[in-house]
Amino acid sequence: MREVAILGIGQTPIDEHWEKSLRHLAGEAVMAALADAGGIDPPQVEALYVGNMLSGPLNRQENIGTMIADWVGLRGIEAAKIEAACGSGAAAFRSGLIAVASGACDLVAVVGVEKMTETVGPSTTSSLATAADADWETAQGLSFVAINALVMRRYLHEFGWSHNDFAPFSINAHANAVHNPNARLRDSITRKDYERARMVADPINLLDASPIGDGAAAIILCPADKLKPNGRPVITVAASASATDSLAVHDRDDPLVLAAAGSSAQKAYAQAGVKPEDIDVFELHDAFSIMAALSLEACGFAERGQGVRLGLEGQIGPQGKVPVATRGGLKARGHPVGATGAYQLVEVAQQLRGEAGETQVPDAKIGMAQNIGGSGATVVTHILRRN
C-alpha cells in the first residue's frame, strides 16, 4: 500500500454552537482543511468519510456523509459515515487512509463532527450510554460516567492511589487549553479546584470528566508521492491500527487493563518501527482522568497501576517525557464524541508542523493519537511522522 500524507487540516472551535447546525460545523472544518491544503477546489476530492456517533438520536439526521458532501460542494462523490462510538473520528480517518493507501482514491476528506447541544432527540446522557452494552450495562441503570466511575474506584482500591493523585491530568489539560483558541474550556485550574470540584459519579468529579460540545475537525489525505513542496514539513501516516475488546467492562479478564488500547498501540508501533520512548507527543483519550492513566499503561508508557505516576512526576506537560493533551485533551479542548478522534489527529499534525504555539513540544517528530469508543471497547491508534 502507498504511503499517505496529511495535506490539510481544519477545525472549528468546540462550543455550544447554537447558531450552527451539524452541516454548518462539518462544512466549516472541511473548507478550512481544503484551504489549509493549499486551496484545493472541492470537486477534486473523491470521497468523504464522516466520523460521527450521535446524529441519528440527537439530530434526527442520518445519511450525513451524503449531506455534508453536498453541502461543501462535493455532490456526487462517494460518502459514508463511520461509527465506533467515541472512536468514530479515528475510525473514519482510518477508512480514508485505506482508501488512499490502496489506490482507490487520490484525494480524500475526513471529517469528525458532533452536534450535542441544542438537540431534538432523547437526552444526551442516555444517548452517550449507547456506547456501553445496552443489555448488560445500560439496562442496569449505568450511565457512561457511572461505568467509568466503577473502573476508577477499582483502580484506587487495587493500587492504593488517592483520588487527588489524578489531579495532574486535569491540571495539565486545562493549562494547555488556555492556549488553544478552539478549546471548549480555556481556564486553568489549580489542585484546590480539582479537589473541591463537585462529584458527578463517585469518585469521578466534574474535573475528572470531559465536557461535551459541538464541533468538527477535518483532514485532507493524499498519497505522499503526490505532495508538492510548499515549504511546510511533510506529515505522513506511519501507522494505523484498530482493535476491539468486549463492550461490557465486566466481561474482561481484568477491568483495569485496556487490552484493545494495548494491542492497537503494539500493532502501530510495529508498523511504524518505533517504541513508546520514540513518541514525542501522545494525544490520548482522556474522556475521564482514569482513562488517561489506563491509556498510558496500555500503551507502554507506564507499568500497570502506575499511570498516575507520570503526572505526579511532572512528565506529561509539553516539556515532559510523555506530553499528553497538549492542546487541552478531551478534558479541556472538549469531547464532541464522534469528532474527538479527528481533533486528536489534527492536533498531532499541528505539533509535528511546529504550529502548536505556547504548548509546542520541542522538535516533535513522531506523534501518536489514540481514540477510544466505549470504555476501552474500540480503540484506533495512529502514528504520524514528520519526514
Place this chain on the structure above:
Amino acid sequence: MREVAILGIGQTPIDEHWEKSLRHLAGEAVMAALADAGGIDPPQVEALYVGNMLSGPLNRQENIGTMIADWVGLRGIEAAKIEAACGSGAAAFRSGLIAVASGACDLVAVVGVEKMTETVGPSTTSSLATAADADWETAQGLSFVAINALVMRRYLHEFGWSHNDFAPFSINAHANAVHNPNARLRDSITRKDYERARMVADPINLLDASPIGDGAAAIILCPADKLKPNGRPVITVAASASATDSLAVHDRDDPLVLAAAGSSAQKAYAQAGVKPEDIDVFELHDAFSIMAALSLEACGFAERGQGVRLGLEGQIGPQGKVPVATRGGLKARGHPVGATGAYQLVEVAQQLRGEAGETQVPDAKIGMAQNIGGSGATVVTHILRRN
C-alpha cells in the same frame, strides 16, 4: 488492487424476531456465512464491517461493530459500523472489499443487520425519516414514504402512466418471494390485490411499499488467489462504486432522475467491462415501486420515463430480459433497512452459484446489486461475476 472473492454467505429469515436481539440476528448470519465458507474458525477473520442504520435510535445501542465481533468469537479484531441510511449494507460491503483488495486484510466479514420491530426508542417511521433531509424535508412534516409519493405522483403526471402500470413490480417480487424461505412476505399477489390495496401515501399504496423487518445477512471476503477449490463456482467482485446526490429531492435538476444510481452504475460497468445487457440478474432497490422504475432507467435498462414498460412487457421475471427482485426484492423479501444491501449481495451470489431454486435465472454469470440510501441520495452498486 487484488481481486476479491465471496467465500461465504449467510442470512436469517426476515421477520418480526421478538425472540432475538440485534446481536443474535447478526451473529446468526455471520456464523452461517463462516459455515458456508467451509467452516472457518472465527479467529481467522481479521475485520468485521457492520452495515446498520438505526441501532442508535431504535435499539439504543451504538458501537455494534465491536459488540457483534465479540458475540461471534472475534473479540480483539478491527470492527466498525458503516452508515449510509438504507444503503448501509452495501457501503459496509464496500469497506470490507477495499480492506481485502488493498491487502490490509486477508479475511473479512461483512454483516448487514437491522432490528426494527420491538424497539425502545422513537417510532420507526420517524427514525426512517432521518434518511431524508431533516432541515428541508422532514421539518415540513414529510415522512419517507411521503417523499417517494411526491416523486411517484410527478412520474405519473410527467409520463402519462397510470398507477396500475406499476403492478408488475410488486406481483413479480411477491411471486419470487414465495420460493425464498428467508422472505418476509411469502404470499403471491394478483393484479386485483394490487389495485385494491389500501392507500399509504397517495399514490403509494400498501403493495407499492416494502415492509420493514428484523434480519441480518453476512458475507465473507478473501483474495481470489487464496481461494481453495471446493467444487463450487468461484464468485468474484467485478465492480464496486459509490456515488451521492443531494439529500433533499427538491434540490435536484430533475426529481425523476436518480443521478447517483446512474453514475455509480456507469462506474461499475466500466470497472467490470460490461454493459447493461450483459447483466443476467439485477437486485435493485425497490423500496417503493417507483424506485424500481427509476432504478431501471438510471442504470440504462430503460429510457427515461419507460422503466415501467419492462414490467408491463413481462421482462422482469427470472426468465425475462432483466430479472429483478428474484428472491422477493425489498418489496417481499423485506427491507430491514441497514441489512438490505447485504441481502441483495447474498442473493446475487446465490444466483451466480445456481442456488436460487425455483427463481433461478438460467445460467446467470454476471449479477448486479444496487443499494440506495435515502431517496436516491447515496447509491452503492456492485457487480459480481461467476468465474
